[in-house]
Amino acid sequence: MIANLNETKKILAKYDLQAKKKFGQNFLIDSNIINKIIEESKIDKNCGVIEIGPGIGSLTEKLSESAKKVLCYEIDEDMIEILKDNIKTNNVKIIKQDFLKADLSKELDYFSDCENIKVVSNLPYYITTPIIFKLLEEKNEINDFYFMVQKEVGQRLTGKKNSKDYNSLSVAIDFQANARICFFVERNCFYPAPNVDSVIINIQKEQKNYDIDNQKDFLRFVQNIFQLRRKTFVNNVSSQYHINKEEVIKLLEKRGYKPTIRSEELSTAEIVTLYKDFLLTNE
Numbered sequence: 001m002i003a004n005l006n007e008t009k010k011i012l013a014k015y016d017l018q019a020k021k022k023f024g025q026n027f028l029i030d031s032n033i034i035n036k037i038i039e040e041s042k043i044d045k046n047c048g049v050i051e052i053g054p055g056i057g058s059l060t061e062k063l064s065e066s067a068k069k070v071l072c073y074e075i076d077e078d079m080i081e082i083l084k085d086n087i088k089t090n091n092v093k094i095i096k097q098d099f100l101k102a103d104l105s106k107e108l109d110y111f112s113d114c115e116n117i118k119v120v121s122n123l124p125y126y127i128t129t130p131i132i133f134k135l136l137e138e139k140n141e142i143n144d145f146y147f148m149v150q151k152e153v154g155q156r157l158t159g160k161k162n163s164k165d166y167n168s169l170s171v172a173i174d175f176q177a178n179a180r181i182c183f184f185v186e187r188n189c190f191y192p193a194p195n196v197d198s199v200i201i202n203i204q205k206e207q208k209n210y211d212i213d214n215q216k217d218f219l220r221f222v223q224n225i226f227q228l229r230r231k232t233f234v235n236n237v238s239s240q241y242h243i244n245k246e247e248v249i250k251l252l253e254k255r256g257y258k259p260t261i262r263s264e265e266l267s268t269a270e271i272v273t274l275y276k277d278f279l280l281t282n283e
Contacts, residue, residue: 003031003058008191011056015082019192023076024124028058028148030189035062037200040182041120041146043067048114050142052099052121052131057083059122064089068114071107073099100130104138117141122148125194129153129169136176136205143205146182154181154199166264168226172219174268175210179203210272221275225263233263237278251277 008029012018019025028034037059043049049067054060054074060083063070070092074080080096093110095102111117119142123131128149135145149157158179159165173179185198212218224240225233234248249259255273266274 003029003034003062005029005191008056008058011082011086015078017078017082020076023053024126025053025055025076025079026122026190026192026194027055028122028189029191030185033185033189034059036183037120037146037148038062038066040200040202041118041144043118043120046115048111048117050104050117050119050121052119053124054083054094055079055122057087059120060087060092061089063120064092067091069093069111071095071110073097073102075099100127100134104142105140108140116144119145119147121146125150125153125196132157132173132203136173136203145203145205147201147203148185148198149201150194151184151197151199154201157201157203161267162265167229168223171222171226171268171271173203175215175218175222175272176208177203177205210269212272212275218272218275221278222271225271229262229264231262232259233257233261233266233274234259236263241278 008027019027043063043066045068047067048069048071049063051060051063051070051072054072056079060070060072064087068091072083072092072094074083074094074096075098077096080094083094095107119135128147132147135142155165156167156169157173158181159167159170180202182200182202185200187193187195187197225236227236227240234245234252237243237248238245251274252259252261254277
């Protein structure tokens with residue numbers, strides 16, 4: 001219905017609207033990309049789907065045709081009017097709310113007759129990371145997410161050690177999930193076209209047995225050791241925690257690492273081990 005440039009412009013003109021920068025609105029206008037998202041996410045009639053920021057409904061329409069039920073969170077009242085007028089299927093529920101403020105647990109009964117629930121969304125770039133971490137922190141059965149995100153952010157979310165994309169965000173994701181890039185999406189697949197290309201990423205939440213009591217404290221440690229990328233692990237830990245460099249070097253040498261090692265050379269599991277060593281030396 002709406003997944004092309006002419007139809008998108010026609011819809012917006014009908015309601016006398018334009019894309020709103022404050023909501024990060026860039027509408028998908030390529031039906032091939034939408035079909036690839038549906039195919040990649042393996043949505044079927046046993047599946048419930050949560051969509052965040054559906055906009056004018058280009059993806060929503062296809063989701064409603066493919067899934068058993070769709071739950072949309074939309075903050076823009078104008079977009080809700082368009083969705084209600086143009087989505088003709090009866091398996092779509094629209095909630096006017098900022099997803100970051102939503103209590104998702106209150107809505108899960110809607111999916112009681114679905115075998116599984118997935119999140120499939122073209123995320124507004126400016127709140128990509130907060131949305132992802134909100135979903136990872138939720139205590140529920142939803143653990144399979146497919147997101148359209150800015151290319152550079154997607155590369156950092158899925159970064160591996162010893163690569164230029166590997167940073168604190170890569171570790172924070174890998175600590176609690178498995179992430180991969182599914183495919184790339186050029187900027188001309190949107191209207192208006194953003195200044196960057198995008199990627200579809202898949203994040204699958206996984207309970208990994210790292211035996212960490214205080215997750216927030218560990219994630220703060222991760223941020224601190226990547227604080228200044230050009231500095232060594234020793235220099236970052238010493239400057240962020242105000243402890244003697246020799247203590248940090250002893251901690252590293254105990255595990256067989258050189259004093260010159262940088263954080264981007266350490267895997268998530270190795271960082272967890274060093275974090276536990278760091279806690280013991282600072283008790």
